[in-house]
Amino acid sequence: MIFGRVAIEQSHRLPTGGEIDRLAPLPFRFDGKAYRGYAGDTLASALLANGVTVVGRSFKYHRPRGVLSAGPEEPNALVELRGGGRKEPNSRATMIELFAGLEATSQHRWPSLALDIMELNDLASRFLVAGFYYKTFMGFPGWRFYEKRIRAAAGMGSGTVEWDPDRYEHMNTHCDVLVAGGGPSGLAAALMAGRAGARVILVEETDGLGGRLRSERETIDDKPAMGWVAKTRAELADMDEVRVLTRTTAFGCYDDNMVGALERVADHLAAPPEHMARQRLWHIRAGRVILATGAIERPLVFGGNDRPGVMLAGAVRSYLHRFAVTPGKRAVVVANNDDGYRTALDLARAGVEVMQVLDTRPAGAGAWRERAVAAGLDVMQRAAVVNAYGRMGVVGCDVATLDGHGGVGDTRYVPCDLIAASGGWSPSVHLHSHGDGKADWDDGIAAFVPGANRLGHVSVGAARGRFGLAEALSDGLKAGAEAAKACGFAIGAHPDTPITDEIATAPLKAIWSIPGPTDRTVKRFVDLQDDVTIDDIALAHREGFVSVEHLKRYTTLGMGTDQGKTSNITGHALLAEARGQPIPTVGTTRFRPPYTPVAMAAFAGAERGLHFSPVRRSAMHDWHAEHGAVFVEAGAWLRPQYYLRPGVTKAKAVMDRAIETEVRAVRSKVGLVDVSTLGKIDIQGPDAAEFLNRVYANGFKALPVGKARYGLMLREDGIVDDDGTTSRLGDTHYLMTTTTAHAAKVLADLEWYLQVVWPDLDVRVTSVTEQWAAMALAGPKAREVLAAAADHGTAVSNDALPYLGVINGSIAGVPVRLFRISFSGELGYEVNVPADWGTSVWEALIAAGEPHGITPYGMEAMGILRIEKGHVTHAELDGRITLDDVGMGRMASSKKWFVGRGMLDKPAFIDPERPKLVGLVPVDGKTRIPAGAILVADPATPPPVPKLGHVASSAYLSPTVGHPIALGFLARGRDRLGETVWAVFPLRNLSVQVKVVEPCFVDPEGSRLHV
Amino acid sequence: MIRIPCPHCGPRDHAEFSYAGDATKIRPADPDAATAADWHDYVYFRDNPRGPHMEYWHHTQGCRAYVKVLRDTSTHEVLAAGMPGDTLEAGR
Amino acid sequence: MAEYSVFSLIRNALGGHKDWIRAWRDPEPKKHYDVIVIGGGGHGLATAYYLARNHGITNVAVLEKGWIGGGNVGRNTTIVRSNYMLDGNAHFYEHSLKLWEGLSRDLNYNVMFSQRGVLNLGHSDGQMDAYARRGNTMRLNGVDAELLDRKDVQRLYPHLDFSAAARFPIYGGLLQARGGTARHDAVAWGFARGADRLGVDIIQNCEVTGFERDGNRVTGIQTTRGTIGCGRVGMAVAGNTSRVAAMAGLRLPIESHVLQAFVSEPLKPLVDGVITYGAGHFYISQSDKGGLVLGGDLDFYNSYAQRGNLPTVEHVMACGLAMMPYLGRVRILRGWGGLMDMSMDGSPIISKTPIDNLYLNAGWCYGGFKATPGSGYVFAHTIANDTPHDFNKAMTLDRFATGHLIDEGGKGPTPKLH
Amino acid sequence: MSESTTPPPRRSALANVWHPGDHGRIGFTGPQVTLRERRDITAIQLDAQRGTTDGVGKAVAAAFGLGLPGPGRATTTGDVRALWLGPDRWLLQTATPADLEPRLRSLTEGVGGVVVDQSHGRTILRIEGAKARDTLAKSTGIDLHPRAFAENAVAQTSLFQLAVTIDRRRGTSIFDVHAMRGFAVHLYEALLDAGGEYGVRLV
């Protein structure tokens, strides 16, 4: 019978109670071994139920470690969860919800958890003190040698190189009131705000509501408190404007009340259902933020306090009540506050043998103590555990009285397999601190509590150091009401705070470390994960690392996956003791998001793979794809790089041939290229001409209607920014084109000048890039093709459409704009077509061009054509180039002011030594001149070699001139025409002797343009 | 996320905007009267204060207006916002 | 025997580590120093160290407003390289890299300089041409560089996204094998200890609040711990440059921006060297502790807050996954921000100023950690000799007026773009 | 010389990728999001020059009986819908392609209107259904709650990294999303992906 077997297997499971579903047993594996737990378990509770004590190994000394906590603060019980692309190292067993078939393995040990040879580090621990590595490994054979070994020993879990198959996504939402934390205070706050009609979001990290109530036995209005939780949950569920998200961690507070929250949508399942995200990252923009994040219990520092079986007292109660697990059979309880008694009573009630209850506080009365005594527990006051024994699990401990002056009385050995310890509770001030909130020290609870908060975040309940249930509830009700009110909602009657049956607690008395045996092999840990001991803190202090931030970085205190949730305050307090200063003077280290670690993929959301960044497609994209285009990206656009004939593969030679074919077609017949990607800006208004005249370096005022002109824009610092043609379509109407890459920037700049700099100019600018598909028809036969394609009434003769002329026309019934401009140096036209008709017109031109051998061409051919003509692009205009550098200094109008003109006379800009644009050809007539080569006088010079310039763009073969050509910048280049220099490419061991020529290789007179 | 109150669109995520920098810089109005030093100052120098900073944000993915914002650079708190021509005071 | 060595470690281990002395003293400020260095970051501490070591000037104080190393030196992604193209930068950074190569021994402090190689990925022909130009220039300057094609990159890092789903395919990359990382805190502490041992006073919790002037000279520094007299003053306060300079009446071509960085949970070795993505701003390496250390672009607004916002975090991670899709489930442990002193051409200023005895070290943008030893070295030279070293002679403040800009990125006077 | 006189049908930017049918996770109630492309829309951008806002508004009102909407709003009369795009800038939309552009041009000529045809420059996707809002909320940072974004609300914002216009139509769950035509395929794929968990019907 299954149930019978499970009961026996789960040796530490209580027969009744807990939030687990005993009808749903779940098989799982840890380190290959099969176990069973129940739905509702975490991996940690299921392991404890099965009597598994050792779950992980510590970072530095590889000491065996068990489960310390029952929450996200867990420093010890880290495992590798799942496998393949879903493997997740460093997963906290205390937060992993059990599912059928769960597989986890221990990490950071070799060969096995039980036998880990790196445990030798523990023996060598005397040498491996804080910061030892700064003092050695400096000599032979070099740091890299040691580093390899250290790196292999460091790290915790191992990652994977497989890709994660799961989906991630973001979700945005706005609310009036955000409540972080679904404990009693958070629920009360949400309830009040919700009742007022506010839009409320409550996020709760765990799988259910109730917070600490799930782990305690408390009552509200004389009924079990979890009943109140259920009732509240139901009421919230009925409110349309309230959203409760469980399994959702508020991980960071950012500016203006933006809270980041991670919802683990499917982590409690073996795999996410299809189309569902594994995790969803919420951007919550809140009017008011209420932090009801509770508090985190601190361990006590005593000898061997890291042994498996030493647990937080509150976690012991969680395992008892929430999971019906007894983490041990014989317990010692030690605390500096009343939680010891509470825990001992609960343990005893669950049938655990309580060997000893130790209260580190001086003798005194207290309701809790009296209860414990009345229950027959063996209570010792002013006493503590001083040393725990047991390598793979606690077997016993020494207990002793404390003399109050750092000494101990006689020790007595107490056998036990569980030590429940409580050093008090620290409010979770993390989120409060992210938003610039200050933390104030509260001596009463020996912890930091939220102080002033500029953003108006309000902390309530345990998060504010109010540890009583009634306090938490009333705090929450009040904050919820106030928040709703602040958002403009009317508040109804304030309900009475529910009544609880709490027992008054006696004050805590901090004790930061328990004096222990002088034996140096006994370690007392402050930070369990990173193995920071009190000796490390003393050493850091001795060496002058006396700021908390130095202490942290020198000892790694609080730098583990738990970020010191259970250790920071103790460590800082110990430093304060060593410095002889009060804790608030010493302070605390800075809290940073995320509150608990967040997967990179969750941050990235859906922006992965091809959707990492949107691509843009031209109107003729599908045509290109159907006709063998190989695409390349240019400024988010996919553009044909070249076209392959059917059946031809993409080998380099083929590619070169394709390009050559395309170039030849343009020079000898006619080609068609998609230039839709060029930016197009519609400029209209009475001051449009004046405006253009100011933003372009060359004059634009005299441009007649129906004409286009090439223009250059400078940045304010005088450097060339962008170029393109601008056409005057009407009296006050212009169309500007920009380069593909700069289109967005140029538009933003124009808007800048109009809105901010010259608000007196009456001009409107709009991007029409997407409205118009654009294609350039170029080649000696271009006019014939255009004439054949054009509709009746559209005349394209040299008279009707002269060089740089602009007319409206129609092709295939589509109204088009025709521009007689050319980038290739051939007779050319640009045709602008409303985008939805782009393909129709393109096809019409192809059809009309068929008899003339029309060839579509791509970016590569266009690149060669423009290099042959010496036209510059971004390869030349790299953000450091002046007009003069590219030989266009004369274009700058001297008659007017334009952007950048004030900078042109800077000494460096008029220095005759500046590299100038030149053409380059190989002296041997055949060797390629690779782009990126550097121009030097003599390739044999040893470094550092004086550099004369560089090769900016290169055509490995200009089909038109029959040899390689290139454009480059050469110091005093204009004076060196005819000279030879060397283009060197030491990365590939190449050097080419090149002749300096004019930067135009084809038709320098431009006669082909004007036919 | 900084929420920038666009005078046209209302409060929006700063991610919808492009930062356009120091709004106290005034471009020389009369280029003929401007000296090289004036241009130099305009193009290169910034006060770069810690505290309230007058700056421009371009609502690039919104209404495409340039918005003038007074924002505290030590807290990121937006103290006021308006149109480019507005004089801003904290708390407005 | 060196103060720190494996032998001293063993001896101390046997003695319970009771004999270690403070890494640096905690002196009260004196009335007057020959040189006061403002800013206890990497550059300030290195400057003090080299003033003492190279120039014999030991009556030096470093004034730090908080704890040393708490600024950018303690919060950067620790990438060290010298793959610069422009002459104004290239020789300086290479000199700095050479100093790194001997730094641990020089300081008798292990700064864990690890030459694991810095690889910049290229994603287009244009970008590969630009890398070629940079790499060729480096080689001509005597700096190591290798141009990798797609296959070479795949051999080095087989698990990057070489798939058809890659939004930006990898064309190749530029590798500087001598580049790498160093342990950032150790750099600050090592220089501090080195300077301290040579007599420099390191004064923490001492914020500079003003300058006392006599004509065109600074005579004293006002601080939260009183006024301190000085012969010369070097300023190396990184993100706070504009504020401190303003106290001396200087306006600068600098804006302060926030740059975030992140560290993952510690993992067994997964990323060997330093890799940067070429299609977005992203760089990653793995710390010796096992955390993946990664960063991206600025938040794009002036800031002194040392913290950034979520959109940048998300974009950095998206870039990371675009390059290394297998990092999807790696969890980010912590993120933080630092204040970048963004200059108008993206290059540093190590220069004399209009004030006779005030010297400026600033404008480090994303990249001043790698410069730490080099910067201290030439800044000390500049202060000691009242004239720049050959390596920083182009890094003047007046280059913006003359047009001799050192604009590696060609971005112009828009600091956020550098 | 070719003889055509009437333009051919307009080709959608999504012509090649649109596969009508149900996509994603289809529950008992069927897809909870419906996506359709609004095709053949005429969309004319109308700007008012300095100081002519009133004049332009009056001219439009006189001709179409349509008040130009204020910031963040849209107005509709008969066949024409006007969306606020930015300061002194509107988009006039109609599904009956007629002569909207020339009419506007002649109407506003002289009163200071600037007319720019954007009919082909934008792809418009209509998304509706119970989960339309959640699908959009996966990417846009604006508040789509009816309290904040009621019927006839319009926003220029960012969606799946694109600059878009979101226009809330009748009812509470119908939105028109306008994006640049070149990014249409990206928008379409991103919406399908985001809506996948709710089930998306493409019509």
Ligand SMILES: Cc1cc2nc3c(=O)[nH]c(=O)nc-3n(C[C@H](O)[C@H](O)[C@H](O)COP(=O)(O)OP(=O)(O)OC[C@H]3O[C@@H](n4cnc5c(N)ncnc54)[C@H](O)[C@@H]3O)c2cc1C
């Ligand atoms: C996230 C991030 C990533 C980076 N990544 C890299 C990288 O990979 N590689 C690289 O080379 N560089 C990188 N950098 C840049 C590099 O860290 C900095 O350029 C460099 O550290 C700056 O020099 P510093 O160390 O002297 O500055 P800091 O360490 O900032 O030192 C300046 C010091 O001045 C102090 N100070 C300021 N004002 C005063 C005052 N009034 N009085 C007294 N003291 C004052 C500050 O407290 C601070 O300690 C990065 C920076 C950041 C923030």
Ligand SMILES: NC(=O)c1ccc[n+]([C@@H]2O[C@H](COP(=O)([O-])OP(=O)(O)OC[C@H]3O[C@@H](n4cnc5c(N)ncnc54)[C@H](O)[C@@H]3O)[C@@H](O)[C@H]2O)c1
């Ligand atoms: N014994 C003690 O001294 C002691 C100490 C502390 C608390 N308590 C008890 O705890 C309760 C206090 O109530 P409370 O509501 O203030 O706290 P709580 O601990 O009951 O609830 C806090 C809740 O917030 C959640 N949470 C924490 N950080 C979160 C985050 N970043 N994102 C999302 N969820 C997060 C937790 O999972 C938890 O459910 C009372 O019942 C009180 O008696 C007792």
Ligand SMILES: Cc1cc2nc3c(=O)[nH]c(=O)nc-3n(C[C@H](O)[C@H](O)[C@H](O)COP(=O)(O)O)c2cc1C
């Ligand atoms: C290279 C590097 C590695 C780091 N590794 C860790 C780490 O392993 N754990 C950790 O908690 N923080 C790590 N940090 C971050 C620091 O904790 C801290 O956030 C950072 O130095 C900035 O300081 P601040 O957060 O106190 O402002 C690392 C920082 C750097 C620069």
Ligand SMILES: [Zn+2]
């Ligand atoms: Zn706006």
